[in-house]
Amino acid sequence: MHILITGAAGFLGQRLLQQLVARGELCGQPISRFTLVDQSEAAVPETSGIAFDCQALDITAPGAWDAVLEGRPDVIYHLAAVVSSAAEADLDLGMAVNFDATRALLEACRARELGATRLVMASSVAAYGGDLPETLDDMTALQPQNSYGAQKAMCELLINDYSRRGLVDGRVLRLPTIVIRPGRPNAAASSFASSILREPLGGEEAICPVPVEQPLFVMSPGKVVEALVHGAEVDGEALGKFRAFMLPGITVTVAEMLEGLRQVAGDEAVARVRHEPDPRIQAIIASWPARFDTAKADRLGFPGDDDFKQIIDAFVAEQQ
Template identity: 40%
Template sequence: MKVVITGGGGFVGGMLGRRLLARAELTGPSGRPERIDRVVLLDVAHPPDAGAGDDARVERVTGDVTNADLLRSAVDPDDVSVFHLASMVSGACEEDFDGALDANLGGVHAVLEAARARSSTPRVVFTSSIAAFGGEAIAGTVSDSTKLTPETTYGTTKAIGELLVNDYTRKGFVDGRSARLPTVVIRPGRPNAAASSWCSGIFREPLGGEEAIVPVDPDIRVPISGYRTLVDNLIRLHEVPGADIGTDRGVNLPAIAVTAREMADALRSVASDRTLGPITHRPDPTVSRIFAGWAQHSSSERATALGLVTDQGLEPIIEAYIEDFL
């Protein structure tokens, strides 16, 4: 079978590609385990150090995820699954409303239409976000039954994407599932335009001897997932039989809720033998406003019942990053 990963040139997409290649099989549209023959990494660019190495099963496709013809060509033949990761990130969405609608709504629609064109009802995993929650609904702990009332353009596009996945699944066009992601850490490289970028920077920069800036209240809680666990859970969610998920295909992925203060303490504990760069609290009104509209606590009881897993604290996440990138 073929597996298509949009956003495959990015960090998570590349990690997912490598994990799938190592796994070597996935449940196909037939409902049975099938050998992975090809992994297509589709993105607007493919950095030299991203992707899934030199494996002969890898095909890199350069182009825009909103290009319907490109998507139909990639999502072919019928024996295919899709992981739709490509997205404009939160901070950029707030700055470019029209671009956010084009990239995030146009992208998910193009992916779903490409999968719909197959006669096999492919499985499609759409990466949504807990940013789909907001308003009064986030006063407590958000769960899969919490009303989606996002307070950012990014969250709005994710909420709409979830509804589309539900409806395309209801119509029998695809076998969709929406993975509602927490903040994913620790991303290597330079900061991006996501409002949550500092959640990786608070570890990455000090480990590199540089200063990390915390732009929000250091005691605000942030639901996070380590990248290894996140990639594993995307695959686990793909493998769950659709009947076990039910009609609502949006699932909160497991997360641990931590503060910037706890992140800094865990880093100093794990990396006590290293000379770390400083961590500075420097409030940013824009980032703080975005975070004020995001949930601080999320429940993943449904995901756990479906077989997804939770990080066992901050320390293993930091240790994994040091092992993989330093």
Template identity: 80%
Template sequence: MHIAITGAAGFLGQRLIHRLLKRGELRGEPIRRLTLIDQSEAATPEAAGVEVVAQARDITAPGAFDALLDARPDVIYHLAAVVSSAAEADLDLGLAVNFDATRALLEGCRARGLAATRLVMASSVAAYGGELPEILDDMTALQPQNSYGTQKAMCELLINDYSRRGLVDGLVLRLPTIVIRPGRPNAAASSFASSILREPLNGEEAVCPVPTELELFVMSPETVVAALLHGAEVDGEAIGAFRAFMLPGITVSVAEMIATLREVAGPTAVERIRHDPDPRIQAIVGSWPTRFHTRRAEALGFPRDTDFREIVEAFRVASTS
């Protein structure tokens, strides 16, 4: 089994790598090779019997995927992306990384006859927007309100069409907002959702740029990685003709997130949050829907978190161990 990961140096990519190596198999076959692609060389942990190859690539450059696809991977996890705020700030960069590179990857699979390769792409709740019903499902029309969501929606349609034509075995997982991300805040508009929990738990101050009544649809990093693994194994015929769907998440308001922080870490932690409204962040995140029917994902066996407090407590334990 040869598995490739784009965006392998990112936090999701790194967690996926370690989970794959710990499992040692996918689709009932032993993992023999991992090819890791990112703009900088990804960390390459050692694992007995697995060849781990890290390639530093500008995925927007012509032929960036040639060496990878010539090796005919069985599964490709396409996680590389320019995140929401950065894509909104630089349209050309967002299009090049989020859309053009995805099209080049699909075309490379087509040219080499990789019809059996499972391509799992990470999409986003940002693909939705505009006037929406109170509760959405996978077939709710996409009307993104920012460039990042638009680029992801365009990729979803391409993957759906290439799969319909039998050119690749594609699957698109629309990810909820991931909470709690490790590390430091990044350019994602939703970065605050992790920082208002992570920093106070670590004894640091954090900024909340949105109203506390704002709701988010969230999922823990551990559950997202479990969903990615399952996405490589779920039967293509069971997925059906429409290859994109929303993963099961939890709807929670910022006020509820802060209340959970208080329950877990006490009032001192909450006092470390400073409220400083940012209209730009509010406009982006406020356009994302927060309530979904995720029956398709659940019927296909995709996992879900059971409780938001468990997400916070799991992070707290991991960060102190």
């Protein structure tokens, strides 16, 4: 089993790699090789019996996928992306990385007749937007209200069509907002959702740019990685006529997130969160829906978190 991971040096890429190495197999076959692609060389876990090909690569460059696909991977995890706020701030960059590079990847798979290769792409709740019902499902029309969401939605349609034609075996997982991410805040509009918990738990201050009544649809990093692994193993025929669907997150308001912080770390931790409204961030976050019927993901066996306290407890346990 040969697995290609794009965005392999990133947070999700590294966690996925560690999980797959620990498993040692995918789709019932032993893993023999990884190809890891990112702007910088990805870290490789210590293990034996598995070959690693790490490539620092600009995926927007002409012919970038040629050498990457030479080994004809059995599974491709396409995680490389420009995050939401950055894609909104720089349309050309977002289009080049999020859309053009994905189309080039699909065309490269087509040219090499990789129709049996399973392509798992991480999409986003940002693909939705506009005038929406209270609760959405997987077939709610996509009306993204920011460039990042539009780029992800276009990729979804392409992957579905290439899969329909048998040019690749695609499956698109729409990710909820991931909390709690380790590390420092990044350019994603949703970055605050982790920082208002992570920093106070570490004794530092954090800024909340949105109203406390703002709801979010969230999922823990551990469950997202489990879902990515499971996404490669699901039978393509079971996905039906449209290959994109929302993972089973949970709906929680910022106020409920802070109450969860209070339960774990007390009033002192909550007091470390400063409320400083940011209209730009508010506009992006407010365009993202927060309530979903995830019947398709549930039917396909994708895992989810039980409640928000479980998410905080999992993060605390990892830090110990």
